[in-house]
Amino acid sequence: xxxxxxxxxxxxxxxxxxxxxxxxxxxxxxxxxxxxxxxxxxxxxxxxxxxxxxxxxxxxxxxxxxxxxxxxxxxxxxxxxxxxxxxxxxxxxxxxxxxxxxxxxxxxxxxxxxxxxxxxxxxxxxxxxxxxxxxxxxxxxxxxxxxxxxxxxxxxxxxxxxxxxxxxxxxxxxxxxxxxxxxxxxxxxxxxxxxxxxxxxxxxxxxxxxxxxxxxxxxxxxxxxxxxxxxxxxxxxxxxxxxxxxxxxxxxxxxxxxxxxxxxxxxxxxxxxxxxxxxxxxxxxxxxxxxxxxxxxxxxxxxxxxxx
Numbered sequence: 230x231x232x233x234x235x236x237x238x239x240x241x242x243x244x245x246x247x248x249x250x251x252x253x254x255x256x257x258x259x260x261x262x263x264x265x266x267x268x269x270x271x272x273x274x275x276x277x278x279x280x281x282x283x284x285x286x287x288x289x290x291x292x293x294x295x296x297x298x299x300x301x302x303x304x305x306x307x308x309x310x311x312x313x314x315x316x317x318x319x320x321x322x323x324x325x326x327x328x329x330x331x332x333x334x335x336x337x338x339x340x341x342x343x344x345x346x347x348x349x350x351x352x353x354x355x356x357x358x359x360x361x362x363x364x365x366x367x368x369x370x371x372x373x374x375x376x377x378x379x380x381x382x383x384x385x386x387x388x389x390x391x392x393x394x395x396x397x398x399x400x401x402x403x404x405x406x407x408x409x410x411x412x413x414x415x416x417x418x419x420x421x422x423x424x425x426x427x428x429x430x431x432x433x434x435x436x437x438x439x440x441x442x443x444x445x446x447x448x449x450x451x452x453x454x455x456x457x458x459x460x461x462x463x464x465x466x467x468x469x470x471x472x473x474x475x476x477x478x479x480x481x482x483x484x485x486x487x488x489x490x491x492x493x494x495x496x497x498x499x500x501x502x503x504x505x506x507x508x509x510x511x512x513x514x515x516x517x518x519x520x521x522x523x524x525x526x527x528x529x530x531x532x533x534x535x536x537x
Contacts, residue, residue: 234266234267234270234337235263235265235266235267235270235271235274236274237274237277237278239263239266239274240259240263240266240271240274240275240278241274241278243259243262243263244259244275244278246262247259247262254275254278256268256271256272256275259271259275267337269337270337430518434511434514434515434518435515437511441504441507441508441511442504442508444504449501451497455490455493455494455497456494458490462483462486462487462490463487465483
């Protein structure tokens with residue numbers, strides 16, 4: 230917005246005050262009194278003030294008429310010449326003053342325009358500075374948000390890496406458990422085959438034990454029969470000795486029969502004892518086989534797998 234210029238009345242008032250103080254109103258003096266104003270504007274107003282101001286005339290002394298006429302004629306001629314020259318200079322000065330005033334007014338208008346532009350640029354600069362500050366604050370906030378997002382992304386990447394490590398560890402553990410299960414399955418199959426073989430061997434040993442038990446029972450019965458026969462033969466021998474001492478040959482034969490029967494008893498007893506020992510040994514093997522069956526071990530293996 231253009232500044233308001235000084236008026237003619239302001240310049241005229243200040244010029245009258247300066248004249249009243251006995252001084253000449255110059256452009257700088259008027260401008261100093263007003264405190265503002267363009268020199269061109271002050272010059273224009275001073276020129277108008279001087280043109281409107283009445284000129285003071287001094288009283289001329291009384292002289293002889295001829296002298297007065299001659300002086301007047303010479304003065305008029307000189308004054309006419311000087312006036313013409315002054316008028317020419319005045320016209321030139323006025324023309325220059327008008328031109329300077331026009332140029333000054335144009336410069337003032339240009340200056341006022343530049344001042345307006347400066348004011349607008351200053352306002353725009355302040356606006357842009359405010360926008361720049363706001364943008365800087367926005368950029369800072371966005372940078373902080375990006376940094377927070379980057380930190381969150383980094384934390385997510387770390388958590389993902391941990392999860393992947395856990396998955397890999399779980400996978401390795403599953404592979405190990407699968408291998409352990411396969412090993413246990415193979416062990417179970419081996420133990421199962423061993424159990425079947427042990428059961429088969431136990432069945433064979435049981436059948437053999439029954440056979441040996443039956444054999445031992447028969448041997449014991451035979452030994453009892455032989456012992457009874459031996460006792461009967463002994464009784465008969467004693468009776469024969471007391472009744473027939475004459476039949477020495479028969480007695481000798483009976484003695485031999487008795488010795489043979491006793492030998493048979495001893496052999497049957499030894500055979501029965503051996504059968505009983507073999508039966509006891511078979512019973513011990515069968516009991517040990519039953520107690521160490523792989524079923525119990527397999528059950529323990531299955532329990533260990535369940536606990537894993």
